Amino acid sequence: MTTDPLPGMFQLTPLNPDYRDDPHAVLDDLRARCPVHRDEASGSFILTRYNDVRPLVSDRSLWRDPIRAEQAAVMSRRFVDDLETETNRGETTSILMLDNPDHERIRQPLAQALYARVAKFRPEVERIVDEALEAIDASQPFDLMSEFCVPVPVDAIASILGVDRDRLGDFRDWSEGVIQGLNPFRNDEQTARMEAAGPALSAYFTETIAARRAQPRDDLISDMVRLQAEGAPLSDIEVQINLTALLIGGNLTTTDLIGNGVRLLLKNPAELAKLRADPGIINAVVEEILRYEPPVDITGRIASEDIEVGGCPVKASQSMTFSLRAANRDPEVFDDPHRFDVSRKHKPHMAFGGGAHICIGAPLARLEASVALVKLFERFPNLAFADPDAAPVWRTLPFFRGLERLELRA
Ligand code: HEM
Structure with missing residues (x-):
């Protein structure tokens, strides 16, 4: 065992x-040497x-809202700059970072509407996947990420939300921009993309919520407007923020689940x-991909009182980061x-977190990945790496693991 810091x-x-090259060498060493490691820098x-x-991820007495973290928890506090006097957190952040009572108030109707849509969504996912496969020019090597893994989840969530086809291009751009909100180390260019996408998306949702209120359609935005009318205590801003959260939480992650899955299957004939x-x-294949190469590295909670974790004292308001990948x-x-x-x-993996905040999009991600993988390998029986010796090109977005490109030939 090393004595490196x-x-x-x-x-x-x-x-x-x-x-990036081998996260597990680093994580195995950390787990062996110091499984509860106080990192002062973050x-x-x-x-x-x-x-x-x-047990901690499932513990509903812990907090999630970074505003409750001590000032020393600099990584968490980056998400709450300038919000010290905030009263209604529900109108400033999504369920991902809310605690009760707001978390439950907003998550419950959103989950009800989303799960009902996902339950009848398989034929539409099949259509989206078929269309994406149809568009691939397989006469020469192609990048599966840009041709397939990126568009399928965006088009799926766009369909659930009822985005018109002529807005799909914009919607894809915004979706890429808002994900930077989860990057605490984003650079100026990434911040600029995020800042451009946020208001554009918000304007889109404002306009569309009003349109669906006037004339409902068969989509998730209409469901949310109907639930509001039936008494769900949600403001329009809260609906907007949390529909945006579906994009932030759902697109890149599902893209990576499919991309990582294809790579793993090709590497393991x-x-x-x-x-x-x-x-x-x-x-079973999708669950093993989620265990082995989870798209999301970490989640976290904040101690709501003094506790002990693995023999180490953790004080109220201290932040805990869970490496789902290491677990x-x-x-x-x-x-x-x-x-x-x-x-x-036996694979009770942690890829979707757990407890009150367990990923709300898990059923959708599983559905998309299962349809995408089966259809892809059916369509291309000879699918292979374009260059079997090429090293994988991983993206550098912190806390997500996915491929920048995946060059294949059919
Ligand atoms: C393979 C794909 C996905 C992975 C690996 C993933 C992973 C996660 C993880 C780790 C969390 C935090 C859970 C916790 O703290 O206990 C989470 C939360 C969340 N995810 Fe996902 N996710 C995926 C797909 C999706 C999709 C498709 C959507 C939207 C349709 C989505 C929306 C969300 C939202 C809104 C939350 C916050 C839930 C809450 O705090 O109550 N995710 N996800």
Whole structure:
């Protein structure tokens, strides 16, 4: 075991080339040496052990809202600059960072409407996937990310929201811009993209909410307006912020689930052969992809009182960051954790977090990934890496793991 200094939060992002190339070497070492690691630079405890993370992520007495974090929790506090006097947090942030009672008040109707839509959404996902596959020119090598993995989730959420086809291009651009809101280390250019996308999207939702109120359609925006009319205590701004959160939370992550999945299956032909032999195992395949290469690295909570975690004292208002990636490969829970095995029986992964904040989009992400992977491998029986020796090109957005490009040939 090394005696090198323990990594800080910044080193646990793809901005660190060692972490980008092999995050698990870094995380295994951290878990072994210091599973509850106080990182002063970010002002947070970094937790890497499954058996610490699982109960904490599910603990509804902990806080999520970064405004409740101590001032020393600089990474969390970056999300609440200039908001010290804020009273209605629901009108400034999405459910991702809200605590009760606002969290439940807003999440409940949103989840009700979203889950009902996802439950009947399979035929539309199949249509979107077919259309994307149809558009791929496979006569020469192509980039699966830009041709398939990026457009499918954006088009799916656009369809759920009822975005007209002629606005799809704008919608894709805004969606890319707003994701920078989750990047605490964003540079000036990324901040500018985020700042341009936010108001444009907000104007779009303001206009569309008014239009759907006047004339409802069969879409999620109309559902939310109807729930408001039926008494759900939600303001238009809250609806807007949380519909935007579906884009922020849902697009890149699902893109990466599909992209990471294709790469893993091509790298592990025996596992791909199992899927080809029986597409009925697709749900198990998707769960193993989520465990092995989760698109989201971390989530977090704030201690609401003094607690002890793995023998370490954590004081009220101190921030805890959970490495979902490290938890998913913890050898105490998963046999041979670094083996990608779609037949694995026990895989209670943490890719979607847990408890009150468990990913609201998980059913949609699973649906999209399962349809996309089955159809992709059916359509291209000889799908292969364009250059089998090329190193993967990972994106550098902190706390997300996905490919910049995935060059394939059919
Ligand atoms: C593979 C794809 C996805 C992954 C890996 C993922 C991961 C996560 C994680 C880790 C959290 C935090 C959970 C916690 O703190 O316990 C979360 C929350 C959230 N996700 Fe996802 N997500 C995915 C897809 C989606 C999709 C498709 C949507 C929208 C349609 C979405 C919307 C959200 C929202 C709104 C939250 C905040 C929920 C809350 O705080 O109550 N996500 N997601």
